[in-house]
Amino acid sequence: MSIKCNKNAPIGVFDSGVGGLTVAREIMRQLPKEHIVYFGDTARVPYGSKSQNNIIRFSRQIIRFLRTQSVKAIVIACNTASALALDVVRQETEIPVIGVVxxxxxxxxxxxxxxxxxxxxxxxxxxxxxxxxxxxxxxxxxxxxxxxxxxxxxxxxxxxxxxxxxxxxxxxxxxxxxxxxxxxxxxxxxxxxxxxxxxxxxxxxxxxxxxxAYETAMDLKKILEDNDMANETLEEEHATYSFYVSDAADKFKQFANSILPYDIETTKQINIEEY
Amino acid sequence: MSIKCNKNAPIGVFDSGVGGLTVAREIMRQLPKEHIVYFGDTARVPYGSKSQNNIIRFSRQIIRFLRTQSVKAIVIACNTASALALDVVRQETEIPVIGVVxxxxxxxxxxxxxxxxxxxxxxxxxxxxxxxxxxxxxxxxxxxxxxxxxxxxxxxxxxxxxxxxxxxxxxxxxxxxxxxxxxxxxxxxxxxxxxxxxxxxxxxxxxxxxxxAYETAMDLKKILEDNDMANETLEEEHATYSFYVSDAADKFKQFANSILPYDIETTKQINIEEY
Missing domain, CATH: 3.40.50.1860 (Rossmann fold)
Structure with missing residues (x-):
């Protein structure tokens, strides 16, 4: 894989809800220079009880949303979507997509x-x-x-x-x-x-x-390095993290603040069905 | 309220998931001659994090589905939908609709x-x-x-x-x-x-x-009696109970069998978005 990209572009990370924040946290630790855009599909959580067709549809919508944020790579930080949708969406997407499984x-x-x-x-x-x-x-x-x-x-x-x-x-x-x-x-x-x-x-x-979560961040690091996509221009303390959810932004923020090493200030709610 | 109805018609009971089965169970106990059609919206549970507009939309869909089953009255066995949708859907529905709150x-x-x-x-x-x-x-x-x-x-x-x-x-x-x-x-x-x-x-x-749940079954009993809608024709051991869900019928059945006084044999999964 050889990809021309803006190295300063963010990593897209998504999950059915808050759980994927443990993956985002590992990326923050291991790749402190990388910006992150996180999406939690809190309106449609849990994915475990949904059909494969729906999981693929949800993943496509989220990837379309993340691409509006100009992400350079995508991490599916959700076991169900990694197992059921990764193969399909990876083939449709020009940037690297990895899962956690x-x-x-x-x-x-x-x-x-x-x-x-x-x-x-x-x-x-x-x-x-x-x-x-x-x-x-x-x-x-x-x-x-x-x-x-x-x-x-x-x-x-x-x-x-x-x-x-x-x-x-x-x-x-x-x-x-x-x-x-x-x-x-x-x-x-x-x-x-x-x-x-x-x-x-x-x-x-x-x-x-x-x-x-730890292994996935390691994999991401390797992919970025191998493809000359890693962000080199940034001092690590200036990486920016943005959080989006499909419902109940307050509860998400509360949980995020309990597990991330810093307090997130805003979480934006979007209508994911529009993507 | 004076309603002409088929007294042998079932009571419709709905909830966002399995919880409303405690209400169905009270109706079985207190009104053993009444048939019941239960719908659990397991695809869209929980309702608590959804907007009022969505709760009203979901309730309307479920009521349309229950009416295809010719129910004579409807019990909203869900606290959220009782609080957010009862006033609206009651005005649109010609048969009695009661909530649990x-x-x-x-x-x-x-x-x-x-x-x-x-x-x-x-x-x-x-x-x-x-x-x-x-x-x-x-x-x-x-x-x-x-x-x-x-x-x-x-x-x-x-x-x-x-x-x-x-x-x-x-x-x-x-x-x-x-x-x-x-x-x-x-x-x-x-x-x-x-x-x-x-x-x-x-x-x-x-x-x-x-x-x-107990108080709601008591209210239902009173409404049926006051409006001459109670089923009088049936021996109690012959009441029929039907269960419908929007997702994951097996898990629903397992939980239902753990709390109801008898084993339910089938739970049908329907696409509630079609109603």
Whole structure:
């Protein structure tokens, strides 16, 4: 891929809601010179219960919106859209588009020695076996145990990450996985990096925890460097971050401010159906 | 109101998702001879974050669908739609339409002696102060304390109603309300009747717990009787219940079977945007 672009243009990042902010946060950390335009589809969250046709339609609309913001690359920071829409929209889009599933899957396949990998995620992610399929394509010898942890998202969104009950619920969901012989575990939902410390403590040091948000930012960095697209002109403290949502901008802002390293001032609400 | 109708026609009940099943359940208990057609708008849940215009549009679509099922009356088993759409759609609809907010508010105003009433609900319900406004119209002397309990819905939907952690989360949300001087408390979310026993235990016997689902079924019964619309021809064991959703019929069925007194066999998925 060789792309002529304005290196000072922003990275577009989108998710069905707030979860993808953990991916945006990793990009801010690893690529501090890059501007970011984030879109959270809060009007249509969650994507997990929607059909593939709808997920592709939503992703196309969001990519059209992000391109009005002149982005130079797009990160699909949503497991469902990464699994269901990436192949289609990548072919239609002239700028690089990456998802979170492949970087996470690849890191897990590279890390495992026992070839036993655990994946935790939403019910939709686990039921779809998206990580299992991709990892088995990468290495047919791996075996994968999936476990849906549907309460993790509301616990994180309601600010219970450090609360007592979260420990009990981690135990409830992950007990069988702890007793299994996995040596690697994927945090297969964009909210889960916010429980990473607690999950790591619970699972113990012998289990390598893969954070797809981290791996995705690494992949993005490599793509930008390989294609001479990285922003070199900017002092890192001047990168600008813009946030757009399709509904309930206030709640989004509140959550963003609780997890990002700085306070965001405005979140703009747009009508995504117009794109 | 005097309405000519087929007394054997079903009652239409709708909600943004599964929560309204607690209202359907009360109708089954209190009006065992009435057939029910239930619609859960699982594709567009939750309603709390949507604009009033959208809630009215959704309600109109659902009422058009329910009328294709020849319902004789409609129950809006959703707090948000009851507060934001009832006035508008009632005027457009020739058959009786009732919501859950007014019956719940009236029961609380009648029950309180101290004139201090607590309301618990979703963030959207509490922020809108829908119960407060209606109760103050009924009795300007009441004072109302609201408390959003956003984790209650996922706890109930994920089957944690009887789990340990639910007790801790009840304590977390309701401690200040327990220390207040309310003597009446409204379960202002259709999921909360499924936590009624635990909330009652926590709050103690001196607090009267109002279940709007129960009050709504009582109101419906009165309207049917007053207007000579009640079904008299049927043996109660033969009432038929039909369930429709706009997405993810399997998950709906699973939840319905966990709370209804009998197993539902089929749930049909329809495209509500076509109505």
């Amino acid at each position: 492949i970087p996470g899957a690849r890191a897990a396949v590279q890390a495992t020695e026992s070839k036993k990998i655990g994946v935790i995620g939403t019910e939709a992610t686990i039921r779809s076996e998206m990580y299992t399929k991709i990892m088995k394509e990468m290495d047919p010898e791996v075996s994968v145990i999936g476990k849906a942890c549907p309460l993790f998202v509301p616990l994180v969104e309601e600010g219970f990450s450090k609360h007592n009950v979260t420990g009990e619920i981690i135990d409830y969901y992950l007990e069988s996985m702890k007793e299994s012989d996995i040596d690697t575990m994927i945090l297969g939902c964009t909210h889960y990096p916010l429980l990473r410390t607690r999950v790591r403590e619970y699972m113990g040091e012998q289990v390598h925890i893969v954070n797809p | 007014i019956p719940g508010a009236r029961a609380a105003v009648q029950a309180t002696e101290s004139k201090k009433i607590g309301v618990i609900g979703t963030e959207a319900t509490i922020r809108s102060e829908m119960y407060t406004k209606i109760m103050k119209e009924m009795d300007p002397e009441v004072s109302v304390i609201g408390k959003a309990c956003p984790l209650f819905v996922p706890l109930v939907e994920e089957g944690f109603s009887k789990h340990n952690v639910t007790g801790e989360i009840i304590d977390y949300y309701l401690e200040s309300m327990k220390e207040s001087d309310i003597d009446t408390m409204i379960l202002g979310c259709t999921h909360y009747p499924l936590l009624r026993t635990r909330v009652r235990e926590y709050m103690g016997e001196q607090v009267h717990i109002v279940n709007p």
